[in-house]
Amino acid sequence: MSLAIVVMQAFNGLSLFTVLALMALGLAIVFGLMGVINMAHGELMAMGAYTTYLTSVIFERWAPGWLGVYLLVAIALAFGVTFLFGFALERGFIRFLYNRPLDTMLATWGLSLMLQQLFRTLFGPREVGVPSPSWLTGAWQPTASISIPLSRLFIIGLTVTVGLALYRLLFGTRWGLRIRAVTQNRAMSGAVGIDTARVDAMTFAIGSGMAGIAGSAFTMLASTGPVTGQQYIVDTFIVVVFGGVESLLGTYLSAFAIGQMQSWLEFTLSGSMAKASILLCVIVALYFRPNGLFAVKVRR
Amino acid sequence: MEISRRTFVNCSVAAAAAGVMPAPFIWPRAAWAQGSVKVGILHSLTGTIAIAEASVVDAEKLAIEEINASGGVMGRKIETIVEDGASDWPTFAEKARKLLDRDKVAAIMGCYTSASRKATLPVVERSKGLLYYPTYYEGLEMSPNIMYTAQEATQSVIAAVNWLAQNKGKSFYLVGSDYIWPRTTNKIAKPTIEKAGGKVLGEDYIPLGNIEFASVINKIKAQKPDVILSTVVGGSNVAFYKQLQAAGVNGKNQALLALAVSEEEASGIGTENLEGFLSCMGYFQSLKGSANDKFVKAFKAKYGANRVVGDTLECGYISVYLWKMGAEKAKSFEVPAVVAASSDLEIDAPEGKVKFHKANHHLWKHARIGSFRKDGQIDMIYESPLIEPNPFPKI
Numbered sequence: 001m002s003l004a005i006v007v008m009q010a011f012n013g014l015s016l017f018t019v020l021a022l023m024a025l026g027l028a029i030v031f032g033l034m035g036v037i038n039m040a041h042g043e044l045m046a047m048g049a050y051t052t053y054l055t056s057v058i059f060e061r062w063a064p065g066w067l068g069v070y071l072l073v074a075i076a077l078a079f080g081v082t083f084l085f086g087f088a089l090e091r092g093f094i095r096f097l098y099n100r101p102l103d104t105m106l107a108t109w110g111l112s113l114m115l116q117q118l119f120r121t122l123f124g125p126r127e128v129g130v131p132s133p134s135w136l137t138g139a140w141q142p143t144a145s146i147s148i149p150l151s152r153l154f155i156i157g158l159t160v161t162v163g164l165a166l167y168r169l170l171f172g173t174r175w176g177l178r179i180r181a182v183t184q185n186r187a188m189s190g191a192v193g194i195d196t197a198r199v200d201a202m203t204f205a206i207g208s209g210m211a212g213i214a215g216s217a218f219t220m221l222a223s224t225g226p227v228t229g230q231q232y233i234v235d236t237f238i239v240v241v242f243g244g245v246e247s248l249l250g251t252y253l254s255a256f257a258i259g260q261m262q263s264w265l266e267f268t269l270s271g272s273m274a275k276a277s278i279l280l281c282v283i284v285a286l287y288f289r290p291n292g293l294f295a296v297k298v299r300r
Numbered sequence: 301m302e303i304s305r306r307t308f309v310n311c312s313v314a315a316a317a318a319g320v321m322p323a324p325f326i327w328p329r330a331a332w333a334q335g336s337v338k339v340g341i342l343h344s345l346t347g348t349i350a351i352a353e354a355s356v357v358d359a360e361k362l363a364i365e366e367i368n369a370s371g372g373v374m375g376r377k378i379e380t381i382v383e384d385g386a387s388d389w390p391t392f393a394e395k396a397r398k399l400l401d402r403d404k405v406a407a408i409m410g411c412y413t414s415a416s417r418k419a420t421l422p423v424v425e426r427s428k429g430l431l432y433y434p435t436y437y438e439g440l441e442m443s444p445n446i447m448y449t450a451q452e453a454t455q456s457v458i459a460a461v462n463w464l465a466q467n468k469g470k471s472f473y474l475v476g477s478d479y480i481w482p483r484t485t486n487k488i489a490k491p492t493i494e495k496a497g498g499k500v501l502g503e504d505y506i507p508l509g510n511i512e513f514a515s516v517i518n519k520i521k522a523q524k525p526d527v528i529l530s531t532v533v534g535g536s537n538v539a540f541y542k543q544l545q546a547a548g549v550n551g552k553n554q555a556l557l558a559l560a561v562s563e564e565e566a567s568g569i570g571t572e573n574l575e576g577f578l579s580c581m582g583y584f585q586s587l588k589g590s591a592n593d594k595f596v597k598a599f600k601a602k603y604g605a606n607r608v609v610g611d612t613l614e615c616g617y618i619s620v621y622l623w624k625m626g627a628e629k630a631k632s633f634e635v636p637a638v639v640a641a642s643s644d645l646e647i648d649a650p651e652g653k654v655k656f657h658k659a660n661h662h663l664w665k666h667a668r669i670g671s672f673r674k675d676g677q678i679d680m681i682y683e684s685p686l687i688e689p690n691p692f693p694k695i
Contacts, residue, residue: 005522012514019512117346125350127538127568137572139548149546152514220546222511223538223568227348231509231535266515271506272478274515 004145009267015152017259018159021252022217023232024239025166026210028251031240033183034203036094037101039108041236042229043115044208047085048078048215049224050119053128060131068133071216075158078216079209086208090201098200112229119226127225136220151220158217162210163252169206170248179203183246242282244292254293258282336379337372337633339364339620340399342410342420347387351534352612353412355564356434357382358603359613360409363620366598373624374631381405389419396420400427406633407432407623409616414438414480421446430635432623434615436560436582438484439691445635447642448662449622450615451582453485454693458492459667459684460557460580461529465496468555469526472498475516475540478505482531485559489529491695501525506532511539517547528556537561541573551576551672562610566676574672581611582665583651584678592650608676618649622656654686662689 027041038044055074059067093111097104136154139147170176181189182199190196215228222231235258243254258278265274285293341360343353364378372378381403383395392411399405400423407430411417414437424431424445431446439452464472472493476482482505490500501523504516513536520528532540537560544550550573557578563585566574585596585608595617599609622645627633630641639661646655654663664686670678 002522005518008518008521009515012518015514016512120346120350125345125354126564127351127535129567129570131570131572132542137545139546141548147548149514149543151542151546218511221539221542223535225351225535225538225568227351228535230348231511262512263515266512267519270504271510271516275507275510 002145004143007146008148009263011148011152013260013263015149015156015259016263017256018156019218019221020235020239020255020259022155022159022162022210022214023236024243024251024255025162025248026207026214027236028207028240028243028245028248029166029210030204030207031245033179033246034200034207035101035245036098036204037105037108038094038207039105039233040112040115040229041211042231042233043112043119044082044086044211044229045215045218045232046119046224046226046229047082047115048212049130049219049228050123050128051078051081051212052216052219053123053130053224056130067131068135071133071136071220075213075216078212080212082212082215083205083209086211087201087205089208090204094204095197095200116226116229123226125226127223127228130219130224132220154220155217158213162213166210166248175199175202238279238282242285242292244289244294247292247294250292250294257293335376337376338379338381338403338405339623340396340403340405340408340410341380341382342385342392342395342399342408343412344387344416345382345384348534349387349412349416352564353385353387355607356412356612356616358607359599359609359617360434360620362599362602363617365602367620367624373627385410385416389415392416393419393423396423396429396431397427400424400429406430406627406635407638409434409619409623411435412612417441417446428635430623430638432619434619435612436615438481439693440484442660442662442691444639444661446661447619447622447639447656448689448691449619450612450663451665451667452662452689452691453481453488454690455665455687456559456580456582456667457485457489459687460559460669461489461492461498462496463669463682463684464527464529464555464557465493465498470496470498471523471526472500473520473523473525473528474500474503474531475520475528476505476531477508477510477533477536479508481560482533485531486529488693488695506536508534508536510536513540513543514547517543517549521547521549526555528554530556530558531560532558533560537565538569541569541577545570545573557669562612563608563676563678564610564613566608566672571672571674571676574676575674577672578669578681579672579678580667580669581678582668583611583614584668584670584680585609586670586677586679587651587668589650589652591648591652595650614650618647618651618654621649622647657689660689660691662691664688 030036030038052074055077056070059070136151139149141147178194178199182196239255243250262274262278265277341357343357344350345354364380368377385392399408409432411420411433412435417433421443433446434449436451474486493500559580561579626638626642630637642656643658654665667684668680669682670680
């Protein structure tokens with residue numbers, strides 16, 4: 001194994017970490033902070049991906065000269081669309097199911113099937129083609145044998161930006177303060193005058209918006225089709241559960257661990273064996289730490 | 301009305317007699333004389349596999365419409381019954397049973413994945429129905445009640461490997477999705493590669509639906525194979541080609557032949573990511589010939605100018621015609637008669653003249669290799685002679 005391969009492989013691990021983290025952030029907020037198991041999270045990502053597709057079509061038709069920046073517009077739009085959808089979903093659907101985790105699971109799973117069929121009806125059963133802007137195709141080559149895909153660099157940057165923004169929101173604003181307060185003690189937060197219902201709706205909407213951003217960014221790596229969400233959902237849940245449900249830091253660390261492990265195992269074993277080994281590791285870890293690696297102690 | 305003891309006895313005897321009569325006597329299959337004949341279409345219109353399967357229904361409906369417009373089969377119009385297998389294998393079996401036992405269809409055009417076919421097979425055999433299966437698959441099957449109208453594995457992979465070894469280089473890297481078709485195909489590919497004087501540098505399987513190919517691409521880069529032979533299927537393909545492109549591997553600097561990418565997948569993958577890569581199929585939309593021109597024109601006229609056709613669509617289309625020709629040759633819709641008449645049955649298909657094997661229910665087919673153009677169409681660069689189907693190869 002040459003040095004160039006080692007460098008590229010290390011980069012792959014890093015890239016996979018950011019991909020997993022971006023996938024899992026939205027779910028970590030919704031699942032972790034609110035305790036809602038949202039099986040339709042993958043479809044929210046697909047919604048973000050389709051928003052990106054529509055944006056690209058609109059740019060191609062009306063503003064072909066601006067096609068280079070369409071992706072940035074699309075990411076913002078994807079956030080907006082999934083944010084609003086998430087808000088409506090929480091108000092019209094999820095809020096009736098709080099404290100009934102099994103029912104939420106079934107209901108959101110049903111919702112995911114409905115969304116899949118909706119995508120299929122609207123956009124057809126085949127994948128749609130989402131073009132990559134020209135400045136993101138190709139690779140950066142620091143030396144002749146090392147090539148770092150630009151699209152992955154972009155996703156790393158995006159994840160860092162989103163992560164920082166989320167940190168600012170949760171720990172630097174009054175909204176974040178309310179969200180954290182409700183997470184820690186709902187009854188007491190209500191007693192001191194926080195509108196918990198509004199906080200719930202906002203939190204769910206932000207989590208959905210994160211899914212939209214992730215879905216939009218992943219159009220550069222993978223497919224955009226009715227069942228796209230299913231490709232992400234399993235990995236997303238593994239990351240969140242492994243990291244510990246209530247901890248955003250745990251989500252990051254778990255994404256990092258799984259990303260590195262998967263990338264190196266895939267290189268030494270075959271793709272399927274890598275996946276199986278990771279699942280085995282996660283099972284063993286959860287056996288000893290049922291609440292995940294970084295469970296926060298919360299009084300219930 | 302009072303039921304006397306005698307009428308009761310008489311009725312019982314009649315009922316018992318009816319019970320022991322052979323089933324065909326009670327529901328004679330020949331009682332189709334009402335002027336139409338029923339054909340079932342059984343594909344996934346919903347669920348994961350609808351992505352590949354839903355459009356096959358369009359091609360089959362087109363064939364049926366054409367046949368009806370030109371007078372039907374032996375003077376009978378075809379009545380189509382479409383059922384949704386919903387990408388769920390038990391549902392396929394259930395719907396096949398419904399089509400055969402309740403609707404009494406003369407034939408079913410259906411199934412896409414091998415799993416759906418394997419689930420449908422016992423139902424079709426038990427009800428003595430007839431299934432036309434239009435998807436390229438791994439072989440190793442020959443049901444008396446199924447006609448296979450696409451390539452089985454040896455008909456594509458052996459020709460492809462030999463051509464690649466002669467024209468593109470001797471070292472191969474095999475990448476596939478992790479299920480029966482890629483693994484069987486590669487099992488045939490490996491000894492063929494060795495026989496052609498080449499060697500296999502690596503072999504990799506990725507779970508179905510996987511979207512992360514960076515490590516696999518790195519492994520390929522480390523091995524520097526002359527040829528990548530891909531049996532990756534479905535949504536994973538989009539990720540595979542996008543990430544190859546991003547890693548600087550493209551049709552200009554690397555020979556890659558895909559055994560499961562047709563024109564239909566091209567737009568979803570992004571045609572710029574596919575340009576210059578090779579595909580091996582039995583049929584390309586760009587083939588020359590009047591039968592193909594007619595087919596493509598009719599398809600676009602019915603479903604829209606931006607639709608494309610691929611191998612499976614064409615196989616679905618000719619399945620209906622093959623059944624019609626079999627029935628007309630047999631002068632009967634009875635399944636054994638149609639099957640017997642299908643032996644050596646030749647058709648002037650969009651893919652050229654192909655014919656059923658004397659005994660094994662598969663078609664003699666060309667293997668064709670082509671290279672993807674910028675617009676997602678494929679230019680043919682090699683065409684094999686008709687290859688005998690051999691679903692049970694000795695390796």
